[in-house]
Amino acid sequence: MKSIFMKLFIIGLCVSFFPTQAIAGGQLGPFTINWVNQRECGPSKGFEVNFGIDHPNPDGCSNPRTLELECDEKWYLPSLAVFLTAFSQNMPVDVFVQGCDSEGHALVQAVQMIYEP
Numbered sequence: 724m725k726s727i728f729m730k731l732f733i734i735g736l737c738v739s740f741f742p743t744q745a746i747a748g749g750q751l752g753p754f755t756i757n758w759v760n761q762r763e764c765g766p767s768k769g770f771e772v773n774f775g776i777d778h779p780n781p782d783g784c785s786n787p788r789t790l791e792l793e794c795d796e797k798w799y800l801p802s803l804a805v806f807l808t809a810f811s812q813n814m815p816v817d818v819f820v821q822g823c824d825s826e827g828h829a830l831v832q833a834v835q836m837i838y839e840p
């Protein structure tokens with residue numbers, strides 16, 4: 724019995740040293756895009772997406788309606804395609820954001836279009 728507890732203690736001790744990662748951002752839920760704006764690419768600039776109503780704003784950004792998709796992100800072109808398709812078809816998108824840019828917009832990390840028949 725004592726050896727079982729000792730093994731569990733050692734396993735628990737080993738597991739406690741594994742690195743963990745906390746993600747402060749979050750999923751916004753389905754929103755329909757109100758307007759889009761492509762700006763000159765630069766630091767904290769790129770493609771803006773506005774919902775017209777406040778989103779949950781998990782990171783507490785100062786602008787709770789506009790998202791920023793930065794041009795230098797590796798997912799820029801696929802995300803841009805999803806945003807433009809959703810905007811042109813008036814379909815809602817579900818967006819995962821993490822962090823804020825210098826202008827208070829939530830930074831896009833992933834996006835998916837939601838089909839509603």
